[in-house]
Amino acid sequence: MTDLSAASITPAEIRATAALIRPHVRRTPVVTVAGADFDLPLAAIHLKLELLQHSGSFKARGAFANLLKRAVPKAGVVAASGGNHGAAVAYAAMKRGIPAKIFVPRIAAAMKIARIRNYGADLVVGGERYAEALAASEAWQAESGAMPVHAYDQAETLLGQGGVGLELEEQAPDLDTLLVAVGGGGLIGGIAAWYEGRVKIVAVEPEAAPTLHMALQAGQPVEAPAGGIAADSLAPRQVGRLMFPIAQRYVAESVLVSDEAIQQAQAVLWDKLRLVAEPGGAAAFAALLSGRYRPKPDEKLAVLVCGGNPTSTDFIET
Numbered sequence: 001m002t003d004l005s006a007a008s009i010t011p012a013e014i015r016a017t018a019a020l021i022r023p024h025v026r027r028t029p030v031v032t033v034a035g036a037d038f039d040l041p042l043a044a045i046h047l048k049l050e051l052l053q054h055s056g057s058f059k060a061r062g063a064f065a066n067l068l069k070r071a072v073p074k075a076g077v078v079a080a081s082g083g084n085h086g087a088a089v090a091y092a093a094m095k096r097g098i099p100a101k102i103f104v105p106r107i108a109a110a111m112k113i114a115r116i117r118n119y120g121a122d123l124v125v126g127g128e129r130y131a132e133a134l135a136a137s138e139a140w141q142a143e144s145g146a147m148p149v150h151a152y153d154q155a156e157t158l159l160g161q162g163g164v165g166l167e168l169e170e171q172a173p174d175l176d177t178l179l180v181a182v183g184g185g186g187l188i189g190g191i192a193a194w195y196e197g198r199v200k201i202v203a204v205e206p207e208a209a210p211t212l213h214m215a216l217q218a219g220q221p222v223e224a225p226a227g228g229i230a231a232d233s234l235a236p237r238q239v240g241r242l243m244f245p246i247a248q249r250y251v252a253e254s255v256l257v258s259d260e261a262i263q264q265a266q267a268v269l270w271d272k273l274r275l276v277a278e279p280g281g282a283a284a285f286a287a288l289l290s291g292r293y294r295p296k297p298d299e300k301l302a303v304l305v306c307g308g309n310p311t312s313t314d315f316i317e318t
Contacts, residue, residue: 006242008155009193014162021064028052030171037272041297046172051281051308058164058187058306059088065160066149067092075146076100080137082130082232083112084307085151090121103133107232109311129226131237152184153240162190175199176300181283182212183234189243192250203254204287209235213254229259233280233307257283261290270316281307
């Protein structure tokens, strides 16, 4: 970790970081669709398509922020991941000519493992969950001297992910509400730090991995269940300590969705828009479709579709 704290994760720093990484990441599009297309009582829904980002998720932003803002040793970088963060770090390291070693658990999706290998990283697959991959990466980091790039509890990571909020405000400037899926909290922490309460931020998590939900109830990060179909992206044991005070201050609401609702959201995104979203990427939309979040008819609402590396494509008709 660097000595940066949650207090350093400000709109000014997010803007500076976004300018730094801009040549290396995509400005992902916002697609505006009619609520009636989804039987929802909304005039329009804005979908921010971070699944079109390099490596298939928003994680590329945080990866480049770390590699560009920190001094990388000759040993390169090391990261633990459920899959998307590892792919992003591997991609950024490949583009920067930096050695990368990535640890993922056995639940990581085959598509994510293939991306990491294709980007040329040294990959280690072991353990059942993210926490075990993290422990293995920390042991290797102590031995090798490589720079650790944490998936969510690193200031540079949050600063990079906060650029999603900056872009979205430029693309949809009059939002009332934004739905964001939560794993370790780097994405929602960065976005919430950008908006500073100017938009209602709604956290969405699987019922089987209510990590932020339980932390907000307890008043501090606590260990939570880590299961469900989105476990390779939305199931750390605890949310990050850097993001938690930001969430306490700026996350307005936390809702939980079932695995069945997530699968339905994947199917609807494919059927209506031909978007191939992974379970974690479809979770925020699931909150809207399932009624776990009920907007007002005149609410100006956006949903972040944050990842497109699915564990399967069973929702695509054959």
